Amino acid sequence: xxxxxxxxxxxxxxxxxxxxxxxxxxxxxxxxxxxxxxxxxxxxxxxxxxxxxxxxxxxxxxxxxxxxxxxxxxxxxxxxxxxxxxxxxxxxxxxxxxxxxxxxxxxxxxxxxxxxxxxxxxxxxxxxxxxxxxxxxxxxxxxxxxxxxxxxxxxxxxxxxxxxxxxxxxxxxxxxxxxxxxxxxxxxx
Numbered sequence: 001x002x003x004x005x006x007x008x009x010x011x012x013x014x015x016x017x018x019x020x021x022x023x024x025x026x027x028x029x030x031x032x033x034x035x036x037x038x039x040x041x042x043x044x045x046x047x048x049x050x051x052x053x054x055x056x057x058x059x060x061x062x063x064x065x066x067x068x069x070x071x072x073x074x075x076x077x078x079x080x081x082x083x084x085x086x087x088x089x090x091x092x093x094x095x096x097x098x099x100x101x102x103x104x105x106x107x108x109x110x111x112x113x114x115x116x117x118x119x120x121x122x123x124x125x126x127x128x129x130x131x132x133x134x135x136x137x138x139x140x141x142x143x144x145x146x147x148x149x150x151x152x153x154x155x156x157x158x159x160x161x162x163x164x165x166x167x168x169x170x171x172x173x174x175x176x177x178x179x180x181x182x183x184x185x186x187x188x189x
Contacts, residue, residue: 003050005148021151026058028173032156033116035064035091040113042089044069044080050148051093051120064091074098077105088113095121096128103131112138120144120153124167133159145169154178 001022002014035041041059043066045052059066067087073079080102083089089111094102096119102108117132117139124143132141146153155178157170172178179187 001053003053003148004048005050015149017151022053022057024175025151025153025173026054026061028175029054029058030062031174033091035059035062037063039064039090039115040067040087041065041091042067042069042080042083042087044074044083045093046071046074049121050152054152055093059091077102077108081105081107081111084111084114090114091116091118093118093120095119096124097122099124099132100128103128103135109135111136114139116140116142118142118144120146126165126167129159129167143167143170150176 001019002016004012004014006012029035035058039059041055041064043052043055045055047056056066058064065087067083067089069080069083073083080092084092090113092114094117099117099119114136115138117136119142129141129143141159143157143159144153145155153173154176155170155172157168182188
């Protein structure tokens with residue numbers, strides 16, 4: 001498939017993704033998060049963004065249900081809260097700025113069916129991580145990182161508590177290698 005991104009350049013470009021990369025990502029997600037028939041993912045990301053790809057295919061590949069939000073619903077925390085309660089959503093994705101708006105909404109603590117909150121697309125601030133873990137103490141919070149060119153996300157960090165002084169991008173997903181480069185773009189330990 002082809003998806004458009006500006007990446008770090010600020011200039012839109014089409015990125016051709018191999019099915020093999022997407023399949024690896026989806027198989028890893030299932031191994032890491034184990035969706036079942038009782039799970040519901042809220043598909044709310046506009047389909048022009050790479051996250052929408054896993055929102056569509058992950059539940060359908062694993063027998064979970066897919067609840068599809070109407071266009072624009074992703075901008076309204078009250079509407080998202082209502083959709084989560086109505087469909088008993090267990091898994092949702094937020095970019096951190098959207099998570100901040102969601103947490104600020106009065107009724108979000110009633111979203112007790114949530115089991116997994118996945119964040120990516122922006123740096124997740126420590127204070128927001130703490131707020132999310134406190135407000136949704138029954139759910140698991142995950143920080144994911146990856147450029148569109150690498151099949152959505154390539155690393156994950158799972159939060160066990162709010163005692164971390166920083167938010168890590170995590171460790172590579174299966175069948176993926178990550179490298180840290182110096183200023184000359186050479187791999188470093």
